């Protein structure tokens with residue numbers, strides 16, 4: 773699957789869980805054995821703190837929650853990729869493949885029947901083999 777995010781770019785990141793609080797803190801941090809938490813990130817606003825609209829404040833807090841959740845989201849994405857690979861393997865064992873051009877399933881023995889691919893001359897089975 774070529775549209776996947778390359779997860780190797782995140783190797784070596786600060787171990788989760790990352791933390792924040794529910795109030796107006798702008799920070800995200802990791803608690804660890806030493807007394808001072810390890811600073812991960814800080815969200816900022818384009819508006820002055822005194823003049824900040826509620827919508828801007830809510831946007832900033834949502835960004836902070838998203839950054840805080842990053843290690844868990846990464847773990848979940850890895851799990852989903854593994855599950856997709858297992859499903860693709862199972863479906864492949866039944867004699868089906870997914871056309872990389874149309875994303876439609878086809879029976880390997882009959883070749884791709886997608887209308888999206890009908891105008892192309894090359895066999896979608898070759899594309900599948902090239903992508904493996």
Ligand SMILES: [Zn+2]
Pocket residue numbers: 871872873874884885886889896
């Ligand atoms: Zn096709």
